[in-house]
Amino acid sequence: MLLEKRVILVTGGASGIGYACVKAYVKEGALVAVLDVDATALNSLMLEIGNDHMGVVCDVSDAVQIEDAIEKVISRYGVLNCIHNNAGIANPAKALHETSMMEWRRLMDVNLFSIYLTTKYGLEYLKDSGGCILNTGSMVGSMGQADHAVYAATKGAVNALTKSMAIDYAPFGIRVNTVAPAGVWTPMLRKWADEQRNTEEIENYLNDIHLLGFCPQGDVIADACVFLCSDKASFVTGCIMPVSGGAELGYRRS
Known part of the structure; x- marks a missing residue:
């Protein structure tokens, strides 16, 4: 198993891509600590994966809660091998000038500030273990997206942050990478699609933007994340890895 007995902390791990990653990490032998704001979803996940x-x-935007959570992980397992900063929100679907200051701050706090917090309070433990950091980004961080200016801005910042962190932490043997999906059928994306006037057209669009011809489930992202957290990626750092079915190439399926 690629991740046997490694302790991986996953933020936003109770649904969507995070949920798929947690299940994949467990399958590969990891001990997983899941941080999530949704207590109901988290309890359901824990029933699935068990008491180990x-x-x-x-x-994840609260410093006191992040520090306390990481200390709980160390208290239980004694080590931390990987932090997967997966927590993220995409709402509101608005142009920049229509976005309220509160909406701006919440997007920045969850998608970006949380990475600062997990690094601040987890770095010394990663130094001890020679561990790694993985961020969940998005192709919109390099391509942009209509009516999601602030969300795209946070993901562009994640890309730049990943590269700078990789440079800063390489002397400690800590790798830092980002996985960058395009569309992925998560509860968050499904909710957005269902809210549109033309849901069927949206589904066709989400299939067609991927060169390989379909919008995937979270498991294909989780496969890449397993690789990036494992020794198979021991010489990979500062990488923004697209897992996007070719969407970044700008073509459409014929």
Whole structure:
């Protein structure tokens, strides 16, 4: 198993891509600590994966809660091998000038500030283990997206942050990478699609933007994340890895 006995902390791990990653990490032998603000979803996940793993209800934008959560992980397992910064929100679907200051701050806090917090409070433990950091980004961070200016801005910042962190932490043997999906059928994307006037056209669009011809489930992203957290990626750092079915090439399926 690629991740046997490694302790991986996953933020936003109770649904969507995070959920798929947690299940994949467990399958590969990891001990997983899941941080999520949704207590109901988190409890359901813990029933699936069992008592060898731990769940902590946590607002990832709150410094006190992040510090406490990481200390709980260390208290239980004694080591931290990987931090997967997966937590993220995409709402509101608005142009920049229509976005309120509160909406701006919440997007920045969840998608970006949370990475600062997990690094601040987890770095010394990663130094001890020679561990790694993985961020969940998005292709919109390099391509942009209509009516999601602030979300795209946070993901562009994640890309730049990943590269700078990779440079800063390489002397400690800590790798830092980002996985960058395009469309992925998560509860968040499904909710957005269902809210559109032309849901069927949206589904066709999401299939067609991927060169390989379909919008995937979270498991294909999780496969790449397993690789990036494993020794198979021991010489990979500062990488923004697209897992996008070719969407970044700008073509459409004929």
